[in-house]
Amino acid sequence: MIGEWIRRRLPELIEEHGVVGAQVAVLHNGEIVDAAAGVLDNVTNEPVTSDSIFQIGSITKVWTATLVQELVNEGLLDLDRPVRDVVPEFRLADERAASVITPRQLLCHTAGFEGDLFYDTGDGDDMLAKYLERMAGTEQTTPPGELYVYCNSGYVVLGRIVEVLRGKPFNTVLRERLLDRLGLGNAATRHAEYAGRRCASGHLRGDDGMKPVTEKTPDGDSPAGSVLAMSARDLLAFVRMHLGTTEFDAMRETQVVPPDFGFGGRQGLGWVLHDYDNGLSGLGHVGSTPGNQAYLRVIPACGLAVAVLTNGGAALSVARAVHEKVLGELANVTLREPPEPPAVPVPIDVDAVVGVYRTLRADIHVTAGEQGRVRVRAALRDVDDAPAVIEEYTGFRDDALIAVEQEDGRHGVVVLCGRDEKGRVKWLHWGRVAVRR
Template sequence: MNNTAEWLRIRLPELIAEHGVVGAQVAVLHDGEIVDAAAGVLNNVTHEPVTGDAIFQIGSITKVWTATLVQELVNEGLLDLDRPVREVLPEFRLADDQAASVITTRQLLCHTAGFEGDLFYDTGNGDDILVKYLERMADTEQTSPPGELYVYCNSGYVVLGRIVEVLRGKPFNTVLRERLIDRLGIDAATRHAEYAGRLCASGHDGMKLVEEKTPEGDSPAGSVLAMSARSLLAFVRMHLGTTEFDAMREIQVVTPDFGFGGGQGLGWILHDYDNGLSGLGHAGQTPGFRAYLRVIPEAGLAVAVLTNGGAALPVVRAVHGKVLGDLANLTLREPPKPPDVPVPIDLDKVTGVYRTRRADLHVTASEHGRVSVRGVLRDVADAPVVVEEYTGFRDDALIAVEPENGSHEVVVLCGRDGEGKVKWLHWGRVAVRQ
């Protein structure tokens, strides 16, 4: 991999300068060997340089770590993925008690449990943070019946973290450290207090330092875990070096097509490539951080890119294009773009008011056959109104006219009521027609 290492050493500083990224680490695993590179700064105030041993928040890539701890329980015969969660957690409560009584661990792993997912509760920093989190979930509403619809669900992974705690008899972060972090001999932080004394990246919104701290109660879903790109690939190397976790790679759900295809495994997101190879990975985002992981098991290849501010996606695509092309002969799919001739939108079936946990989305007809989506936050005084234009992408999807962070968002039109009207707007999360 000497050519790869040399390309990263030269090109990564150029890429982050071209695209306004504050700092970045890249690590590449191929046939058991890891090379890495770093560029930029950890903090735009101190200008301390990024090095290969600095730690970055990995966000929702943490979900693969949590799923790994769950799979260990399955392998040991301590957990059945297809039994109700309440058999392990009798205290698991939701607004819909019938739904809560039948939701399974597999549905939590696959994001098909159907309840609200973005519940970022601050439950302190003690050993009872997940207990308190589950107590606050008691009024959480369903967006869809259990098992019916894939909807990305952070809170489901907090429930999984609590399952790990109960069956191991220890706090989640202790289990994470003992069974994975220490086992792999890597340096990682599982609590905010553990950032102290480490060379630690700070998050940035664009190029501005972010002061916000993510609540630890969401830690099994990805609010805290931080490590270097090299350490992240040591975890991937463990997965590639054993059959113990192969079940996690099996497709569980064909997800709505947001322009890239693929599906959902147990924790892993599954990718398809145009040359017939398949892969897996995950991405992560916390305030000021974006993290990306791609793995091609058949090629013994993995790439991790960790960033702490700025327009990360063009840098990531450049790195993925070069590394996956050189080492696995893969060509990345082009990101979706609005078609030259928009697909007609059945306005009567799409327009209306849709609701998320935090906002109402007013979808109205616009010019040139487009629709306008006006987002209004609820219960937030003087909140700005966000208006975006979408055009027809497919018969079952819209696409944003303007890109954000280097990509055009695809919104899939899911479900139909008795009149043929769309029930859900789906972009990973969902908004429900009112």
């Protein structure tokens, strides 16, 4: 049985891949089985148990989208009207863009403004209002609605919409309408709530091994995924709610087809949508905070969901092993293989790609390399003494490059998006971020 397998195999997997601690939970036909292994912190060595809580990172976005969908269902919000209808103080550097951006674009990552704005605005009830004040100078990466670019800050704006229409702080609404509804009293929506709970510390690799993360993620980013923490079992109780009602079915409808970074996929309202080799469709999301990785996959037609929560190490390898076993056995699904550099690289139009690209925090220099490759050098602007990151890319498809070397067990893919009047690539798109020439 699957429960027996995960309880036996999880300790072996985290040992094989250097993961500090992990929880796995499987929902099948309404029942949840789970397992825990490793430690919450490799200094205290307190063991992970089934009631320990882990930060779930950007999986929080599905919870935020659920609160937004409730507003739509009640007739309190129109996803296709401007955000300013609800939040008049919403400002960006581009006034025209700010006046037309809609909640649907925020939910689908197509609003086009800078997404990684991790402002520390305190932990008070006004933290999201303060965050929006600081967004006033935020630049557009792309015109609204033109291109999928992952956007954390857009979900903070959605959290503020929830606050305004409910008349309560976002975290209060999250607890009252979802956590309390599901009986998830052990979950934490603020850092202040971690005290008294068995909370996993994130771990990052240093010169002498894995070390617990001491820096706190900002509470003001909570609607996007900086704080919400729970057990794998609690996360699947939320999924079971989604599978047991038609109330949120609109969230599963395709809104945007992002560029293909080697895994396919579509974007719904909050959910990432998957297509499997046997014709089944799935939902899911991944989440990351410093030293923590979380993975969620759902196949509604099979009443099946799998959650993997970890706190440091080669977590993706553990999650993939669990997904291969559980989805293969219970849904006859074969996972798509990670992208690899082709044996015969696709020729690169080097002249169209080389140049300087910029984001809010980094300059990206692309130059011609050897053997038809290109060399990508990324230098951070706002971090003192940060070394530049240099990678080589080779041809993957006509519209995409792939990293020659692996990072975290996978080869990164960058999609070449748009052309200017000279035929040069306008954006390099890594999925999480698109950088503009």
